[in-house]
Amino acid sequence: MKPKRAADSDDLDDFFAEPDPGHASRRFGPDDELGEDDFDAEPGERVAARAAEDDPDDDPEATRSLDAEEQPDDDDEDSILGLGEQSQRGAGSRWKSVIAVLLSIAIIGGGGYFGFQKASQAWTSFRGVDYDGAGDESTSVLVTIREGMTITEIGDTLAANQVVASSRAFVRVASGDGRSNSIHSGTYQMRQHMSAQAALDVLVDPANLATNLVTVPEGLRDSEVFTQLSQMTGLPVSDFEAAAKDTDALGLPDYAQDNVEGYLFPETYTYDPADSATDVLAKMVDQFKQVAAQEDLVDKAAALGRSPHDVVVVASIIEKETTNFDYGPQIAEVFYNRLDKGVKLQSDATVIYANNMSGRITTTDEERAIDSPYNTYVTDGLPPGAISNPGRDALHSALNPTTGDDMFFVAVNPDTGETKFAATEEEHAANVEEFQEWCRANADRCDEED
Structure with a gap:
């Protein structure tokens, strides 16, 4: 799904045209993994809207709650992005500096496609690209919003999990929408490659808070995984033992040699009370396959012999x-x-x-x-x-x-x-x-x- 621009500027449109389609860009996985410590805040606790980054002692106006009556003007990108009066006066020179820096990145990066990639990624971050639509149905991810997170921190978390194309796109949308005040802490089931608006729509609806969460830590052997899953789902251990033997139903990779040990990926999952043991284990195997693809397991293994x-x-x-x-x-x-x-x-x-x-x-x-x-x-x-x-x-x-x-x-x-x-x-x-x-x-x- 091709990102669209969240901000209009034509300064480098020609420079950042699509690269040669023969060069595929690498897809990176999320930087954050969910663990038990991520669930300290009870679902439903309201996220305190703090000011972004400045020290309030230095500038009392730099920090204010989104509950305040004053909201940024949707058409004033500088105010949404937290640019002060002085920054606005220097906007012209800033654009020139940014363009110069990005061009330097392309040169220093070695030129060619890889130099282009580095400069393009920097430009993407600066402009705040956005995706279209409600995201990919086949790529779901659990995202935890902790109590006290700022809008920027929420945007960073969404971007790190590939939910939105950039943190800045989410910040622009959320800062101009008063519903951002109603974002609650907790864990949400989201899709990857959502537009910033679609992501915000999910977060402002408490009905989207994930329930029935199962967290499986790293390093457990199969028998330990089955015991933990049984305790959390109420299904008998014997159901998981039987399900593990039907590797075709689980979608186990061919190279796994019909043994699920090593392929039940440790992660936090949601489960439906109607899920069978096969359903639960299949989710874990599917998550392994997603991570294996992100880590380029097959090709990198071959390179290692x-x-x-x-x-x-x-x-x-x-x-x-x-x-x-x-x-x-x-x-x-x-x-x-x-x-x-x-x-x-x-x-x-x-x-x-x-x-x-x-x-x-x-x-x-x-x-x-x-x-x-x-x-x-x-x-x-x-x-x-x-x-x-x-x-x-x-x-x-x-x-x-x-x-x-x-x-x-x-x-x-x-x-x-x-x-x-x-x-x-x-x-x-x-x-x-x-x-x-x-x-x-x-x-x-x-x-x-x-």
């Missing part, structure tokens, strides 16, 4: 090995280096899975000796399937490994997730000693000083 399934398995191990995904790509590097050199992965996370344990940091010699294809201390290569259902961060890490010679890693501080890497056993031994020091200081957290 891996199958999509192998990447999902690696992601599932990364999900359990770290709580700090700043280290995720480097952990992926270690795993791929060991696979390429025929060295066993020796991941404690796989041992914990093979022994059907949870909540453990370390493992014992006996546990590491278990005869299981999932025990990477005794088997070569990857486990036959995922050991958890990974989230976006873990999947992104598995698809974007760093490049280097590291062969070992250890989380030296499990509380912070601080992780150290090594290319040699000697370096790794020093890092392990640092972890053991942490264990000695946290004896109740470690089962064995490895």
